[in-house]
Amino acid sequence: xxxxxxDNREYTDAMDGLRFSDEAKARMVQNLLDAASESAPQQEKPxxxxxxxxxxxxxxxxxxxxxxxxxxxxxxxxxxxxxxxxVFGPTADTEIIDQIGRPxxxxxxxxxxxxxxxxxxxxxxxxxxxxxxxxxxxTPFDIxxxxxxxxxxxxxxxxxEDTSLSGYLGGTHGGSYFYDADPNDPSIQYVETREVSDGxxxxxxxxxxxxxxxxxxxxxxxxxxxxxxxxxKFNLDFEDTSINLPTGQTIDLNGMTATxxxxxxxxxxxxxxxxxxxxxxxDENAQSGKQSEHDSAQMEKYFDDLQIVVNKADxxxxxxxxxxxxxxxxxxKTICQKGDMFSEVIPLEDVVSLTVGGVEIPVQQ
Amino acid sequence: MIQLDRAEAERLVNTYSxxxxxxxYTYLKNTQDAEDICQTVFLKLLTSGQVFDNxxxxxxxxxxxxxxxxxxxMRSAFRRRTVALEVxxxxxxxxxxxxxxxxxxMALPENYREAVYLxxxxxxxxxxxxSLLGRSESAVNAHLSRGRQKLRMTLGGNEYEQSV
Numbered sequence: 001x002x003x004x005x006x007d008n009r010e011y012t013d014a015m016d017g018l019r020f021s022d023e024a025k026a027r028m029v030q031n032l033l034d035a036a037s038e039s040a041p042q043q044e045k046p047x048x049x050x051x052x053x054x055x056x057x058x059x060x061x062x063x064x065x066x067x068x069x070x071x072x073x074x075x076x077x078x079x080x081x082x083x084x085x086x087v088f089g090p091t092a093d094t095e096i097i098d099q100i101g102r103p104x105x106x107x108x109x110x111x112x113x114x115x116x117x118x119x120x121x122x123x124x125x126x127x128x129x130x131x132x133x134x135x136x137x138x139t140p141f142d143i144x145x146x147x148x149x150x151x152x153x154x155x156x157x158x159x160x161e162d163t164s165l166s167g168y169l170g171g172t173h174g175g176s177y178f179y180d181a182d183p184n185d186p187s188i189q190y191v192e193t194r195e196v197s198d199g200x201x202x203x204x205x206x207x208x209x210x211x212x213x214x215x216x217x218x219x220x221x222x223x224x225x226x227x228x229x230x231x232x233k234f235n236l237d238f239e240d241t242s243i244n245l246p247t248g249q250t251i252d253l254n255g256m257t258a259t260x261x262x263x264x265x266x267x268x269x270x271x272x273x274x275x276x277x278x279x280x281x282x283d284e285n286a287q288s289g290k291q292s293e294h295d296s297a298q299m300e301k302y303f304d305d306l307q308i309v310v311n312k313a314d315x316x317x318x319x320x321x322x323x324x325x326x327x328x329x330x331x332x333k334t335i336c337q338k339g340d341m342f343s344e345v346i347p348l349e350d351v352v353s354l355t356v357g358g359v360e361i362p363v364q365q
Numbered sequence: 366m367i368q369l370d371r372a373e374a375e376r377l378v379n380t381y382s383x384x385x386x387x388x389x390y391t392y393l394k395n396t397q398d399a400e401d402i403c404q405t406v407f408l409k410l411l412t413s414g415q416v417f418d419n420x421x422x423x424x425x426x427x428x429x430x431x432x433x434x435x436x437x438x439m440r441s442a443f444r445r446r447t448v449a450l451e452v453x454x455x456x457x458x459x460x461x462x463x464x465x466x467x468x469x470x471m472a473l474p475e476n477y478r479e480a481v482y483l484x485x486x487x488x489x490x491x492x493x494x495x496s497l498l499g500r501s502e503s504a505v506n507a508h509l510s511r512g513r514q515k516l517r518m519t520l521g522g523n524e525y526e527q528s529v
Contacts, residue, residue: 010464010465010466010467011464011466011467011470011481011485011486012485012486013464014461014462014464014466014467015387015467015482015486017462018383018386018387018390018396018459018461018462019383019386019459020382020383020386020399020400020459021459024382024400024459025378025379025382027400028378028382028400028403028404029371029374029375029378031404032369032374032377032378032404032407032408033369033371033374035404035408036368036369036374036408036411037369155499157495157499157500157501158501161501161502161503163503174503174504174507175500175501175503175504175507176501176503176504192503216499220426220429220433220497220498220499296519299518299519322474324511324514324515324518
């Protein structure tokens with residue numbers, strides 16, 4: 001009964017219908033001609049250097065402390081002779097220290113640049129891998145570290161990257177970003193976060209492959225700062241870093257009572273399991289391929305309207321209310337699970353509480 | 366002074382103004398600022414001195430510049446709140462069609478909306494979208510995947526257990 005989104009005709013037809021009138025286009029042409037005849041060359045705005053470390057970069061430093069990466073912390077700076085090059089080479093072992101997986105010797109060097117897998121952190125359904133990128137000669141990359149794209153994330157990317165799990169047939173999805181954990185050392189950090197849909201990924205082999213590191217400007221023009229191909233393998237080993245928070249709280253949810261059954265919080269993700277004291281009623285007469293207004297309202301009532309906020313020690317908060325999950329009627333009640341990955345690794349000591357449905361739940365370390 | 370003749374101005378407007386409108390709508394959820402964003406993007410193009418290898422290269426530049434212009438608009442703390450009535454009468458913004466699927470897409474988070482638009486409407490591949498937006502392919506895949514998940518829930522039929 002689910003509508004297959006591959007049938008995107010309605011979306012494309014709707015977008016086709018969104019267009020300027022001929023009148024508007026004629027006006028734009030004239031405005032453009034008028035502006036062209038009057039305008040002077042555009043002045044570049046000076047880029048001010050920020051006076052303090054952007055928030056996520058600060059988090060990145062804290063995350064680096066949690067993960068123990070950065071200069072001197074994990075012996076990152078190996079000589080070129082110790083690095084693997086060319087094909088993936090043998091699979092590097094991963095030690096687990098304080099729940100963090102630390103690949104041993106998982107790196108490759110090409111054209112004077114070494115990429116190393118430094119640390120792996122994860123919980124039951126998610127993991128993040130941090131890599132460091134450094135020039136062999138120890139000099140910093142020629143980039144302006146003050147030019148971030150927001151939240152301390154550097155405007156960088158690989159022309160190609162692939163970090164597949166050998167033999168894993170389940171689904172994964174996630175994101176990645178670059179940041180500078182320590183402006184005083186010449187390395188740049190690259191973080192990948194992944195959510196796994198099913199099955200255990202512990203012990204599987206990560207085959208990491210990267211090509212050509214570039215930075216991009218505000219016009220998205222690329223400049224390659226490290227040309228090369230890097231390939232290496234390592235074991236994906238880590239311990240579950242999630243903590244369970246106090247549960248049993250009751251919440252008023254649109255006149256119903258919801259009880260929090262379980263809250264799983266890790267530096268990577270949050271998940272809230274709760275039970276509502278009435279059973280969601282789906283529209284049995286709903287037409288195929290489209291959620292009825294009734295069902296949409298039921299979804300809002302039992303799921304969408306549950307607000308979930310992560311409150312951090314720096315006074316900021318992260319609204320997770322739009323997160324996904326599942327909802328299931330069962331024996332007169334409705335079993336719900338709602339949660340999502342964070343867009344960045346958040347050390348748990350930076351989280352002071354969660355607010356779920358208006359109820360504040362402290363995070364005790 | 367920018368060198369521009371009517372033929373070139375018409376080419377730019379006829380080729381790209383609807384694209385800029387749709388992309389602006391995707392980011393801003395309204396069409397009010399679309400004409401201004403068109404003006405901004407076209408002027409930026411004309412003053413950039415950019416030379417394009419081919420039409421696809423030019424279109425990619427337009428998309429990136431539009432995305433940046435929309436994000437600047439969203440960041441601005443001084444968005445115009447009131448307009449003179451005569452201005453409203455002369456320049457009515459295009460009306461977004463009423464459509465359940467479009468409404469569902471527009472309810473998605475911004476990153477998902479932009480990926481859905483570029484993938485399903487403009488027909489770009491994941492790799493091309495990653496290059497356009499300066500993201501990793503895995504990030505684009507995640508945005509498309511999660512966007513599809515949420516749309517399946519919003520647009521799908523009944524299930525004993527529904528996933529969002």
